[in-house]
Amino acid sequence: MKLEVMPKQRILEAEQREDAMEMPSLELWKLEKLPKICPMPLPMPPAACDDEGTLVPPLNFAMVDDGIFRSGFPEATNFQFLKSLNLRSIVYLCPEPYPETNTEFLDKNGIKLYQFGIEGRKEPFVNIPDEKIREALKVVLDPKNQPLLIHCKRGKHRTGCLVGCLRKLQKWCLSSVFDEYHRFAAAKARITDLRFMELFDVSSLKHLMPSHC
Amino acid sequence: MKLEVMPKQRILEAEQREDAMEMPSLELWKLEKLPKICPMPLPMPPAACDDEGTLVPPLNFAMVDDGIFRSGFPEATNFQFLKSLNLRSIVYLCPEPYPETNTEFLDKNGIKLYQFGIEGRKEPFVNIPDEKIREALKVVLDPKNQPLLIHCKRGKHRTGCLVGCLRKLQKWCLSSVFDEYHRFAAAKARITDLRFMELFDVSSLKHLMPSHC
Numbered sequence: 001m002k003l004e005v006m007p008k009q010r011i012l013e014a015e016q017r018e019d020a021m022e023m024p025s026l027e028l029w030k031l032e033k034l035p036k037i038c039p040m041p042l043p044m045p046p047a048a049c050d051d052e053g054t055l056v057p058p059l060n061f062a063m064v065d066d067g068i069f070r071s072g073f074p075e076a077t078n079f080q081f082l083k084s085l086n087l088r089s090i091v092y093l094c095p096e097p098y099p100e101t102n103t104e105f106l107d108k109n110g111i112k113l114y115q116f117g118i119e120g121r122k123e124p125f126v127n128i129p130d131e132k133i134r135e136a137l138k139v140v141l142d143p144k145n146q147p148l149l150i151h152c153k154r155g156k157h158r159t160g161c162l163v164g165c166l167r168k169l170q171k172w173c174l175s176s177v178f179d180e181y182h183r184f185a186a187a188k189a190r191i192t193d194l195r196f197m198e199l200f201d202v203s204s205l206k207h208l209m210p211s212h213c
Numbered sequence: 214m215k216l217e218v219m220p221k222q223r224i225l226e227a228e229q230r231e232d233a234m235e236m237p238s239l240e241l242w243k244l245e246k247l248p249k250i251c252p253m254p255l256p257m258p259p260a261a262c263d264d265e266g267t268l269v270p271p272l273n274f275a276m277v278d279d280g281i282f283r284s285g286f287p288e289a290t291n292f293q294f295l296k297s298l299n300l301r302s303i304v305y306l307c308p309e310p311y312p313e314t315n316t317e318f319l320d321k322n323g324i325k326l327y328q329f330g331i332e333g334r335k336e337p338f339v340n341i342p343d344e345k346i347r348e349a350l351k352v353v354l355d356p357k358n359q360p361l362l363i364h365c366k367r368g369k370h371r372t373g374c375l376v377g378c379l380r381k382l383q384k385w386c387l388s389s390v391f392d393e394y395h396r397f398a399a400a401k402a403r404i405t406d407l408r409f410m411e412l413f414d415v416s417s418l419k420h421l422m423p424s425h426c
Binding site for chain 1: 268270275278279392
């Protein structure tokens with residue numbers, strides 16, 4: 001009997017098919033063979049983004065409301081984009097000192113930094129500190145500080161909780177608050193964050209909201 | 214030999230374990246057993262959202278830019294929330310006629326409807342029509358129509374493509390355009406949509422942008 005040896009290429013293709021079977025549907029597009037005209041969507045090297053004056057928003061950037069933005073940690077490559085927002089303040093939710101490059105950018109552009117050091121640990125049962133979120137919300141809701149950018153490291157958990165509490169103040173129903181949180185946290189969503197947002201009592205902050213909300 | 218009959222509860226548990234094995238990591242939290250204090254995050258019956266004057270944003274609602282919002286199809290339960298946005302127009306991207314309940318809401322609140330019928334078919338190689346997106350963008354960028362809401366059915370594909378083209382006009386780099394698209398489309402992302410956004414030529418629309426963009 002003759003043993004059929006599988007050529008290397010066919011082994012590779014078979015492995016790729018197996019990978020595809022195991023991957024959640026979310027990931028399948030990454031394996032698709034694209035025509036040459038279309039590069040793989042992500043990741044793209046930062047250099048490719050700076051061509052022809054294109055702007056590079058920070059990771060997980062989005063507009064929350066008039067004069068309120070959210071994102072992950074801004075890097076030097078995002079500064080040109082941040083300039084276009086005419087920010088007055090940044091609400092920074094990590095305990096680590098702000099990097100020198102970022103502080104320089106803030107100084108040059110007259111942007112005030114408000115830091116609320118919230119630990120970003122991954123263990124369960126590490127609660128988001130209620131009082132820090134409360135103080136941060138007061139800064140966020142003060143029109144004198146807007147336009148402002150809320151950010152932590154990835155723009156998922158700490159930023160997600162702060163924005164979630166803001167939504168509760170805006171009377172959003174809990175399912176929509178959670179839906180927005182999940183849109184940014186995706187697979188990294190934490191039940192402790194959801195619990196924090198659900199239990200957060202907005203009654204003492206209602207006077208900070210403009211009458212139209 | 215005695216046949217061991219599996220009690221109903223054990224069968225259910227086994228099925229749930231199997232489901233969990235098959236689900237992508239993104240979905241696993243849905244199966245977690247939560248303490249009584251915290252209801253399952255999603256879905257939540259609409260009735261629970263209407264308590265105490267809470268507002269119910271439409272599916273996939275988000276702010277795109279000053280005076281520009283995006284979402285899935287608004288239902289009657291979302292009308293109170295939509296009122297709070299003081300909309301002047303709705304840009305509707307499906308070919309189906311607008312439901313009577315929604316038309317009534319628009320009439321009552323002086324909101325103008327702009328319809329651009331783009332088919333929502335799931336088959337590959339069904340291209341987004343370039344000309345319709347171009348015409349819709351002109352409506353979106355006209356300050357006389359703002360504040361406005363862009364919506365299709367789910368707020369993922371047609372709305373995602375229109376917003377993606379708007380971001381290109383705002384000079385966002387392609388990786389950030391795609392990142393935002395993925396945030397809403399998630400597991401339903403379509404390579405044809407990404408290709409459409411990449412190839413969309415914004416040069417003839419640049420005059421519509423305010424000078425600060």
